[in-house]
Amino acid sequence: MSFVEAFVTILGMAAVTVVTRAFFLFPDKEVPLPRWLKQALRYAPLAAMAAIVVPEVVMTQGHLIHTFKDARLYAAAAATAYFFWRRGILGTIVTGTAVMLALRLGLGW
Numbered sequence: 468m469s470f471v472e473a474f475v476t477i478l479g480m481a482a483v484t485v486v487t488r489a490f491f492l493f494p495d496k497e498v499p500l501p502r503w504l505k506q507a508l509r510y511a512p513l514a515a516m517a518a519i520v521v522p523e524v525v526m527t528q529g530h531l532i533h534t535f536k537d538a539r540l541y542a543a544a545a546a547t548a549y550f551f552w553r554r555g556i557l558g559t560i561v562t563g564t565a566v567m568l569a570l571r572l573g574l575g576w
Contacts (some may be wrong), residue, residue, distance in 0.1 A: 538576040542567035 468476075500508075524543045525531060532540075546563030549555075570576045 482500050536574075538567045538570035538574075541570060 468483040520543075524539045527537075542563040544558045547567040550559040553559075
C-alpha cells in the first residue's frame with residue numbers, strides 16, 4: 468500500500484467515525500422515536516454486557532469449557548449472588564475477583 472492509499476484510507480476511516488459518532492448532533496430538533504424502539508433500547512446495555520461477558524466465562528480459546536474446574540464459573544456465580552444480595556457494583560467486582568484469585572492461586576485452576 469502506498470503512502471497516498473494509506474493516507475486516504477485513514478482519512479476515510481476518520482470521516483466515517485466522526486459521522487457515526489456525531490450523528491445525533493446533526494438534527495436541529497429531537498428525532499421522535501417510536502415507543503417500541505425506546506422500550507427496546509432500554510435492554511441494549513444488558514444485551515451488550517451479556518454478549519461480552521458470557522462467552523468470556525463459558526469459552527476458552529473459541530471452545531466451550533469441558534470441566535467444572537474453571538475458576539471463572541465460580542467467580543461469576545459468586546459475583547452474581549453478591550449482586551442480588553447487596554445490589555452493589557463494587558462489591559460484585561471485588562467478590563468475583565476474590566473468588567477467582569483464590570481458586571487460581573489456592574487450587575491452581
